Amino acid sequence: MKKAFVISTLLLAIAGCDQKVESSPSQAAVMKSGINLDNMDTSVRPGDDFNAYVNGNWLANTEIPADKATYGSFHILRDQAQEHVRTIIEESAAASHEDGTDQQKVGGLYRSFMDLDTRNALGAKPLHDSFARIDEVSSHAELAVYFAQANKLGHDLPFTVGQYADFKDPNVYMIYAWQGGLGMPDREYYFKEGEKSEQVRAAYLEHIAKMLTLTGIGSAESSSQLAQRIYDLELTLAAQHMKKEKTRDMVALYNPVALADLPELMPNFNWQGFVATAGITELENLVVTQLDYMRELDAIISETSIETWKPYLKWSAARHAAPYLDEAIYAQHFDFNSRTLHGVEEPRQLWRRGVNLVNQHLGEVVGKVYVKEHFPPEAKARMQKLVANLIKAYEVSIKELDWMGEATKQEALDKLSKFTPKIGYPDKWRDYSVLTISGDDLYGNMQRSALFNYAEMLEKQKGPVAKHEWAMTPQTVNAYYNPPLNEIVFPAAILQPPFFNMEADDAVNYGGIGAVIGHEIGHGFDDSGSTFDGNGVLRNWWTEEDKSEFKSRTAQLIDQYSAFAPFDDLHINGEFTLGENIGDLGGLSIGLLAYQMSLDGKEAPVLDGFTGEQRVFLGYGQIFQGKYREEAMRNLINTDPHAPSEFRINGAVRNVPEFYSAFGVKEGDALYLDPEQRVKIW
Known part of the structure; x- marks a missing residue:
């Protein structure tokens, strides 16, 4: 059930809402586009297949590793995070530690998994x-x-x-x-x-x-x-x-x-x-x-x-x-x-499976070390500014919606003002002191960990909700929106290129991590999250007229995605993927708006031959770079609320008016939609 509420694969957190959308002063000096030009296939018309245009060369030249079902930007960063965590874990496993210490537990759990002779x-x-x-x-x-x-x-x-x-x-x-x-x-x-x-x-x-x-x-x-x-x-x-x-x-x-x-x-x-x-x-x-x-x-x-x-x-x-x-x-x-x-x-290699196991059962012990070594304070500060800008852009967009009445707008703005951001890592770390871990009893460790979690659940039932807790570790390349707490949570490990590039011009970051921030905020206003108010209470805060219009617009989005067919015998489930598709469309649209507002009337620079708006879309396309085995694609469509990456890219951009002007998309192009067919929700 917990997984059913961790609604999104992508995620970000907010730190506040400045009254002015600001750019980063350092960017004028750096002026790197942040676009991986080698991955692009510019022989493809953007209006025919934007995914192939942005990622075509990478798709053509990349083999899915033998130990993976899918491969792309997320998986590359996850492998990197695992390598960083491996160093932390193996240092604990190689040394002697007093029983009951965090280091002993990390080392003992890892050794018990790696000991194939005993198993x-x-x-x-x-x-x-x-x-x-x-x-x-x-x-x-x-x-x-x-x-x-x-x-x-x-x-x-x-x-x-x-x-x-x-x-x-x-x-x-x-x-x-x-x-x-x-x-x-x-x-x-x-x-x-x-x-x-x-x-x-x-x-x-x-x-x-x-x-x-x-x-x-x-x-x-x-x-x-x-x-x-x-x-x-x-x-x-x-x-x-x-x-x-x-x-x-x-x-x-x-x-x-x-x-x-x-x-x-x-x-x-x-x-x-x-x-x-x-x-x-x-x-x-x-x-x-x-x-x-x-x-x-x-x-x-x-x-x-x-x-x-x-x-x-x-x-x-x-x-x-x-x-x-x-x-x-x-x-x-x-x-x-x-x-x-x-x-x-x-x-997967045994050590990678062992690292995953430690992350699952002692993740915040490792996370404390991980953030010290791999999450610089300036990254958090830059993220706080980006999140504030995205919140401000959402506020502007909601106020300007032509399909929503004032009463519902006020409720939506109230909810927006109450979002709780969590960036990087928890303020309070989990206490594993009563959990016993043995270096030579893997199955027993698994049982004791499960019973530890269950006992902790029963103890928490006595008191108020522990709102400081995270459902993901800092070393997780992922994120989530939590409706009852109205929080967006952004672990440290996703704050890397192509999602977040400290050395890149703002445009690519608004298209990458900015769209991710907007995506997670958007979950608060999707078909599921919108049933909760700003205090996290399950309550209908919509007028009947506005709810009807919302359903009409989301029905259009369902139909669009249901028409995508990766195989002759299998279509995307537009109803099941609706929440993520709303998140993607809102994230891209609001990321673009936040970038435009950050320019404060100034003209965006042209970098690597691309305008600022083009780089926002390119940044968005980069983050969903991915390849799938056929079996994995079928499994994802049957079980995952996210559409496969090519449809997340192409399905979103074709609904954003600026995509047409930025890339000269015209009638007859494969992604072209008549203006009345383009869906705008947030």
Whole structure:
């Protein structure tokens, strides 16, 4: 569920709103365009394919690395950040530290992952205790208790419970229930027609059987039959899942149910045992995000025999643990989840996977060192100015909207004024002091970390929302908007070229990081974020007339993106990607406006043969540079709210009027839209 609310792949944070949009004094002296000319293919008309115009030579000359499903600007920076973090981690792993120190935990966790000899010797033995616990389940009442126990360990179950700021009172936490229990990425994988989908389903069934054999859940003879039973149960669950497009409706998801009333929702489920084991007996209510699913789940649970639930639950435990067991189990896990689903040819280097693991479980310990070494204060100061300029540009744009009435404008401006920026790193670091990490017990480390996180969740439930916390580490090349806290969060690691170039002229930064800032602010006003007000409260602050016009304009955007077809048998899901497409269009438009305002009436310089406005668009095109394997493209379209990069580029620029004048785009060009077809929202 948490991932469902970390709405955007790109992100930025704001520091304030100056009354004047300022340029950087140093830029006049530097005067570098910041455009990578070698990546461009200027034989392509910008109005036919702007992505190819900006990135064509790079696309033609770049091979996707064997260990990647996709490759582009994000992945290049992530590899670089991993290399920086590796140095930090390996210094801890190589030295001796007193037990319980941050350095000991970082080094111990990394060593336990890198110790393949121990992992191979153990094989599937670390799972035996979990399997024994599952074997003890003898009734559906005990099954509910097991669900609560396994939820603490992070296993994927028919439903899970987690924590988030309350939609109606973002100063306190809510505990929510979210649908789950599928081993493939989304319900569509179980039902989508076509040869490709049938091949994936066949491969998945074979994968389950092989994993059951490798982990000792079934014998070579029985694994195929058990795999079919597991698959059939997942198919039954998938049929009742809320479709991913509908999970964007925050109003429909907010369904508080008093604990005493849960038996009315699921009369056959042992709620008393579940709630007690989960440690949530003091709650007033549980927010049930998918009511219809939970109603149907009640019968699925009670009508499925315990003898079917047991192998299913063992399979869930095994696939959760697969990356931390022996090489044979991981190889099979990789074969389906990376090779089949994403087309990846070979696993990432062991040290890269180890760095990822430490980032996931001890990320802020490493982050403290990372920002000292890789995030200069002047970068934060420059970002603060850029963010302030983007906020001011949004304010100007909202005031000038011709489709929105004054009452709604005032609410939108109030929300804009209350955005909370977070740039670079947290002001208060997370405390891992009670977490025990051993250098020779990887599986135990994973369990202890999961239980540590769960216990922390329960403790936080007692008090106000910890608004200082971050959902990403400073070394993460990514960002997010958080609706109940109305915050935009920008980790340090994304503040590098092509997103943010300290040595470049302002134009490319407004098209790059400026568009990213605008994108994340825009999430506060997209189809999902716009249901929250400036205080983070789920509340309708729109007049009916303005909401109707908003939906009309977003419907146009849905239709535009739904027309994009990377393959003959697959189109972009315009409804599912709507929030990100609104963010991209608003980010680019407001980034351009902020740049124009920063010139303060002065003429922009021409650099590398490009005008200032052209460089804004080129900067935007650079940040979404990317290549995809076919399998990865299909998976992304089926599961990710972001459109593939070429459509993020071409889909946004064709709606911005200045794109036409900047590059001479005319009727007959492939990207041309009649003026009345161009969508302007923010």
